[in-house]
Amino acid sequence: MASEATVLTPTHRQSGVGARLMRRLLGRTGIYLALTLWAFISLFPVYWTITTSMKVAKDVQLGRLIPWVDYQPNWLGWRSLGLSPDTIFNISTVREEFLDRFLNSIITAVGASTLAVLIGALAAYGLSRFQYRFLWMKNQDLSFFFLSQLILPPVVLALPFLVLYRELALLDSTIGLILLYTLTVLPIVIWIMKDQFDTIPIELDEAAQVDGLGPWGTFFPHYRPDGAARHGRGLHPLADPVLERVLLCRAAHRRGRQDVAGDGGEPDGLAGHQLVEHGGALDRSHRPPGGRRRAARALHHQGSDGRQRQGVRRDPDRVKSVRWTDLSAERRRA
Amino acid sequence: MAIFPTLFGFSIAFTDWNLASLTGQKFNGLDNLWQLLRDPFYWNAMVNMVIYVLFVLVEYAIAFGLALLLNAEIRARKFWRVVFLIPLMLSPVAVSWMVGKSMLEYRFGPVARFARWIGFQNPSFFSDPWVARLWIEIMDAWVSIPFVMILMLAGLQAMPKEVMEAATVDGATPWQRFWNVTFPLMLPVSLTAIILRIIFKLKLADIIITVTSGGPGGATDSVSSFIYREYRDRSNVGYGTMLAMFYLVIIVVFITTLLNVLSRRLRRMT
Numbered sequence: 233m234a235s236e237a238t239v240l241t242p243t244h245r246q247s248g249v250g251a252r253l254m255r256r257l258l259g260r261t262g263i264y265l266a267l268t269l270w271a272f273i274s275l276f277p278v279y280w281t282i283t284t285s286m287k288v289a290k291d292v293q294l295g296r297l298i299p300w301v302d303y304q305p306n307w308l309g310w311r312s313l314g315l316s317p318d319t320i321f322n323i324s325t326v327r328e329e330f331l332d333r334f335l336n337s338i339i340t341a342v343g344a345s346t347l348a349v350l351i352g353a354l355a356a357y358g359l360s361r362f363q364y365r366f367l368w369m370k371n372q373d374l375s376f377f378f379l380s381q382l383i384l385p386p387v388v389l390a391l392p393f394l395v396l397y398r399e400l401a402l403l404d405s406t407i408g409l410i411l412l413y414t415l416t417v418l419p420i421v422i423w424i425m426k427d428q429f430d431t432i433p434i435e436l437d438e439a440a441q442v443d444g445l446g447p448w449g450t451f452f453p454h455y456r457p458d459g460a461a462r463h464g465r466g467l468h469p470l471a472d473p474v475l476e477r478v479l480l481c482r483a484a485h486r487r488g489r490q491d492v493a494g495d496g497g498e499p500d501g502l503a504g505h506q507l508v509e510h511g512g513a514l515d516r517s518h519r520p521p522g523g524r525r526r527a528a529r530a531l532h533h534q535g536s537d538g539r540q541r542q543g544v545r546r547d548p549d550r551v552k553s554v555r556w557t558d559l560s561a562e563r564r565r566a
Numbered sequence: 567m568a569i570f571p572t573l574f575g576f577s578i579a580f581t582d583w584n585l586a587s588l589t590g591q592k593f594n595g596l597d598n599l600w601q602l603l604r605d606p607f608y609w610n611a612m613v614n615m616v617i618y619v620l621f622v623l624v625e626y627a628i629a630f631g632l633a634l635l636l637n638a639e640i641r642a643r644k645f646w647r648v649v650f651l652i653p654l655m656l657s658p659v660a661v662s663w664m665v666g667k668s669m670l671e672y673r674f675g676p677v678a679r680f681a682r683w684i685g686f687q688n689p690s691f692f693s694d695p696w697v698a699r700l701w702i703e704i705m706d707a708w709v710s711i712p713f714v715m716i717l718m719l720a721g722l723q724a725m726p727k728e729v730m731e732a733a734t735v736d737g738a739t740p741w742q743r744f745w746n747v748t749f750p751l752m753l754p755v756s757l758t759a760i761i762l763r764i765i766f767k768l769k770l771a772d773i774i775i776t777v778t779s780g781g782p783g784g785a786t787d788s789v790s791s792f793i794y795r796e797y798r799d800r801s802n803v804g805y806g807t808m809l810a811m812f813y814l815v816i817i818v819v820f821i822t823t824l825l826n827v828l829s830r831r832l833r834r835m836t
Contacts, residue, residue: 263638266635274650281668295676389575391575391797424717
């Protein structure tokens with residue numbers, strides 16, 4: 233009996249740990265199952281389209297799914313576009329027409345988004361940092377005016393634009409398209425970017441101003457006097473993560489924000505960003521661990537052009553470590 | 567560029583301009599408005615829009631769930647994120663061909679095949695009004711859930727970690743942590759996402775035009791697609807513009823009220 237008890241106790245304790253482990257394992261499996269399910273949902277239509285492009289009519293009607301297993305893929309469709317391997321070097325009018333349209337799309341998309349981000353970022357920065365007054369309208373009303381542009385269903389504008397473009401001789405031109413699309417995406421850009429600028433502590437801007445940067449200098453990443461512009465980014469460095477998400481393109485990822493779980497050593501990526509941007513001499517490997525406070529302090533010491541500034545030395549502790557709570561309090565006051 | 571079209575639109579909304587008519591445009595006062603108020607198809611489309619807009623909440627719930635998944639400690643996060651974003655990169659017109667016309671084909675489409683395999687006798691996706699609405703909504707959701715998801719994910723990543731850690735230390739269960747910490751902190755972002763989504767939803771047109779063009783019997787018609795048909799098939803420019811302007815007024819009133827109510831609620835809660 234006694235021996236049985238001694239045997240039982242450890243297993244008992246172990247089963248507690250085991251249950252927790254089990255639950256954790258179940259949770260993980262659940263997460264990955266859900267991820268896989270949604271990945272399937274997102275990818276299947278794409279898969280279906282790609283495989284169907286290589287089917288002949290019979291394969292489509294028989295509902296064949298997997299290439300090489302239940303049907304033999306065929307370049308028939310691609311050949312008629314002039315894009316299959318055996319016709320890609322031949323001259324093909326169809327392909328040229330297709331690629332022409334493709335090029336049009338690319339030009340329009342790139343042109344419109346560049347323009348929209350440039351104008352939108354400036355507008356958002358202004359709305360977030362300065363007070364305007366236009367007739368009876370203040371910042372809030374202006375933001376809402378921009379938003380209302382977004383509300384407009386595109387059909388409403390179809391005819392007016394036709395008339396306008398005929399007058400301006402913009403009909404059937406890429407520039408006309410670019411302008412039109414800029415107009416339609418601008419509200420989103422302004423809105424999202426303004427939200428983002430609002431979350432950037434204004435103290436950082438003030439610090440930059442103390443360091444002698446004007447509004448433009450605060451906005452754009454800093455040019456170092458020795459000409460070594462270190463960054464490919466073109467806008468307010470702190471807005472970058474969101475910009476990146478807005479455009480869905482990966483800019484040069486110097487310090488991918490909290491992407492990898494478990495690099496919790498640094499509670500926020502933002503200050504890291506700022507640090508790297510401003511302190512030209514620092515790079516990733518030298519970045520001190522620690523939160524905003526450290527980073528801000530370092531930023532301050534560094535001065536905006538990477539050198540020690542003698543004239544305006546502020547007490548480093550005055551650069552507050554801005555927490556979310558402070559920020560919302562700030563906003564409520566405003 | 568931004569203001570002229572709107573003003574010009576207002577001016578032609580009160581004419582009887584039909585592109586096919588020989589007499590050109592003529593001011594006809596409020597006739598268009600009276601005609602609009604008695605147009606059953608227009609109001610039918612309005613009701614559909616209400617249904618579509620309500621679906622936004624479902625989309626939001628799914629998107630929030632996905633954002634939480636992506637924010638959890640998982641391997642190959644970038645991979646999943648890119649995979650989840652793929653639908654967003656496709657154009658709605660392409661999607662309506664890929665999904666609506668090809669996958670939902672009632673004889674050979676894989677979905678029909680699957681439905682038959684489960685046991686439906688004659689699966690058809692666009693003949694019953696509610697089923698048709700649901701499928702249009704599914705297609706639209708498939709394209710736009712990633713958009714909401716990415717907004718939510720950005721919000722989740724900007725959330726201060728300390729609060730979460732504090733809650734964990736205090737012994738909150740994951741469920742409590744979600745409802746008492748994550749959800750309230752995410753409310754502002756959620757609002758932004760939902761409102762943006764509603765605004766986009768109100769413009770829903772291309773999928774409907776390509777897949778069902780409003781059918782069966784106007785069950786899937788959105789206001790935008792209805793106006794589009796008024797323009798294209800009937801060249802009724804004056805009346806179509808009046809429909810659009812009326813829609814615009816309704817939307818502006820709706821969104822303004824929504825924003826006001828929600829932001830007041832939000833302020834009271836924080």
